[in-house]
């Protein structure tokens with residue numbers, strides 16, 4: 041590996057030179073089925089013609105003017121997301137971590153305006169919220185914290201999917217201003233909470249005048265059967281963040297707010313040079329349009345159910361398999377022992393998969409995969425697991 045790049049990633053020794061839908065071609069001309077979708081990013085598939093057309097047109101029209109002026113594409117995207125989410129307003133950045141930073145700043149300012157001295161955000165164990173100092177602190181994983189102490193103040197930790205633990209904090213900690221969770225934990229190993237988890241958190245937040253912040257950076261953009269995962273829970277968050285799939289590979293992140301949370305940030309409170317630029321917003325408009333037009337959220341829900349059904353049928357009885365779970369095209373197969381080696385074995389079989397939390401095979405394919413491609417993913421993944 042070249043030593044001009046900081047060794048922050050454990051990379052496979054392979055690189056891709058061309059993409060086409062759910063397929064990638066490496067430097068030797070071998071083809072691979074991408075069951076990881078560039079880590080939940082490439083929702084419309086690689087080299088999507090509509091996205092390519094938008095990038096091309098926007099690049100010969102206007103790339104950047106700065107946020108000191110009105111940006112029509114940003115306004116158009118915001119109105120679209122506002123309609124789809126039922127949220128009131130939003131701030132655009134360039135990544136998931138930035139979207140969450142904005143959410144954390146909203147919670148801090150919300151608390152400080154209520155004269156709370158140490159505004160505290162409740163976060164969950166095994167969560168993932170990003171790699172900036174505040175978002176790595178919010179992340180519930182010691183490996184992500186290690187060596188970066190002192191961590192940021194103002195976070196309290198609870199086990200995921202444990203409503204009682206949140207209620208207990210509510211009783212004695214009067215500094216809490218918000219709860220921040222993923223509707224389904226992605227990096228944590230596709231952890232799906234109980235059906236009423238979000239509704240219970242909503243209730244506690246309402247009782248205590250806290251903000252409910254949902255990190256939908258991985259679950260959003262149609263992946264779990266609705267455009268936002270929370271839309272299948274019957275509740276609305278006060279703040280929700282999106283990134284990954286929103287730009288199909290063009291960097292963009294957004295923090296949406298509602299009600300009192302939408303009234304917190306004012307002039308000078310936050311900013312981003314590139315955030316909400318015409319290129320990323322034009323692409324995101326295309327992505328959201330395509331997800332709607334092609335009914336990809338619903339398709340993801342149906343296809344995911346079918347794939348999980350097949351995995352359960354073929355794999356549930358194997359000794360090495362502990363659990364099969366997920367929602368839509370966010371699927372986890374948990375084994376009884378660490379299985380990081382399956383990533384390289386998958387490449388040998390022509391498929392890109394990921395292993396999260398050491399033991400969980402994670403699948404996040406493009407939402408545009410065909411029935412046949414879904415079938416191929418199931419077949420190869422089953423073969424990999426059967427060989428364990």
Ligand SMILES: *Cc1c(COP(=O)(O)O)cnc(C)c1O
Pocket residue numbers: 135136137138140168169170171222226227255256257258283284
């Ligand atoms: C990927 C991810 C992030 C971080 O996004 P970046 O764009 O890498 O900063 C935050 N939260 C969740 C749930 C994620 O999956």
